[in-house]
Amino acid sequence: GAVVSQHPSRVICKSGTSVKIECRSLDFQATTMFWYRQFPKQSLMLMATSNEGSKATYEQGVEKDKFLINHASLTLSTLTVTSAHPEDSSFYICSARDSGQGARPLHFGNGTRLTVT
Amino acid sequence: GENVEQHPSTLSVQEGDSAVIKCTYSDSASNYFPWYKQELGKGPQLIIDIRSNVGEKKDQRIAVTLNKTAKHFSLHITETQPEDSAVYFCAAIRFGNENLTFGTGTRLTIIP
Numbered sequence: 001g002a003v004v005s006q007h008p009s010r011v012i013c014k015s016g017t018s019v020k021i022e023c024r025s026l027d028f029q030a031t032t033m034f035w036y037r038q039f040p041k042q043s044l045m046l047m048a049t050s051n052e053g054s055k056a057t058y059e060q061g062v063e064k065d066k067f068l069i070n071h072a073s074l075t076l077s078t079l080t081v082t083s084a085h086p087e088d089s090s091f092y093i094c095s096a097r098d099s100g101q102g103a104r105p106l107h108f109g110n111g112t113r114l115t116v117t
Numbered sequence: 118g119e120n121v122e123q124h125p126s127t128l129s130v131q132e133g134d135s136a137v138i139k140c141t142y143s144d145s146a147s148n149y150f151p152w153y154k155q156e157l158g159k160g161p162q163l164i165i166d167i168r169s170n171v172g173e174k175k176d177q178r179i180a181v182t183l184n185k186t187a188k189h190f191s192l193h194i195t196e197t198q199p200e201d202s203a204v205y206f207c208a209a210i211r212f213g214n215e216n217l218t219f220g221t222g223t224r225l226t227i228i229p
Contacts, residue, residue, distance in 0.1 A: 006160065032215055043206060043219045044161070093160045097215075105151060106208075106217055108160035 003027055004096050006109025013084055014117055021079045021112045023094030029074035030096035034106070035067070038091040050077040074099070084116040119144040121209050123220030130197050131228050138223045140207035141189040147209040150190045151217070152181060155204045164205075165192070194225075202227045 003026040013019050023033055031052045036044040048069055049057040056069035066088075068080040077096075081088055093111040120143040130136045142150075148169035153161035167174045167181045167190065174181050178197075183190040194201055207220040 004160075034216070041224075043221050046216055049215055095160075105163055105166055107163060108153070110160045111158070113158070 004094065004107045004109040006094050006112055008112055009110060010113045010115075012115045012117060015085055016083055018080055018082045019084055019114060021081075021092055021094070021114075023077045023079070023096065023109050025075045025096045025098075025107075028096075028098040030077075031074060031099045033071060033077040033094055033096045035069060035077075035079050036093045036095065038093060038111070044093060047079075052077075081114065084114070086116045089114055089116045119147055119209055119211075119218040121207060121218045121220045123207050123223060125223060126221065127224045127226070129226045129228055132197055132199060134197055136192075136194045136197055136201070136225055136227075138192045138205055138207070138225070139189060140191070140209075140220050141187075142209040142218075143188065144209070144211065145185075145188060146211045147218075148212055149210050150181070150183060151208050152179075152192050153206045153208065155206065155222075157203075161206060197227045199227050199229055201225060 005024045005026050007022045033050040035047045037047050038044050046059050047062045050069045050071040052071045052074055058064045071077040091111050095106050095108045097106050123140045151166035152164050154164045155161040165176050165179050165181050167183050178195045180193040205223045208217040210217045
């Protein structure tokens with residue numbers, strides 16, 4: 001089945017530093033990937049839609065200069081949390097949809113637990 | 118836009134019994150409804166999905182039903198097992214749109 005790999009699974013960083021999270025589609029091409037943030041015991045909150053070869057589309061209230069997204073290839077999107085602060089601590093999850101699959105199910109990575117100290 | 122409501126928020130079921138989770142959606146144009154299972158510390162995993170041209174779909178112990186007229190769909194898990202314990206999310210989307218709209222999640226606990 002379709003697999004989305006997300007790395008790292010867990011990262012601890014100091015306040016003020018930047019952290020990059022990678023999302024890869026392993027056995028399919030994805031022109032579009034999605035980045036979510038999930039707070040404890042809550043649903044997934046869409047942060048942005050990552051489009052291969054073009055700028056990401058950010059949801060209202062999400063700072064594009066703080067959460068930099070790059071989707072340079074059909075199998076890789078990255079999310080960089082810049083100048084991280086403790087309030088950025090959260091569970092970040094990416095997802096991707098097989099561009100060539102008509103049913104278009106969405107597959108998720110296993111998430112990245114970010115802790116900013 | 119689409120709005121998806123999910124109930125109950127928590128559900129405890131004796132092992133071997135059935136569990137039912139219900140969702141309603143607002144956009145009558147939505148035509149694809151996946152269900153995801155999320156275990157602690159992991160990303161959501163697609164467990165079953167249904168398109169609007171089908172009323173029911175079954176995969177072993179898991180089934181999903183869809184009532185387009187009432188705009189609601191349900192997840193049914195039979196013969197529950199401890200490993201079914203997780204948070205379950207329903208979602209809805211209209212083909213042509215890119216973003217899924219998720220329900221608020223149901224924490225299912227199977228009591229041994």
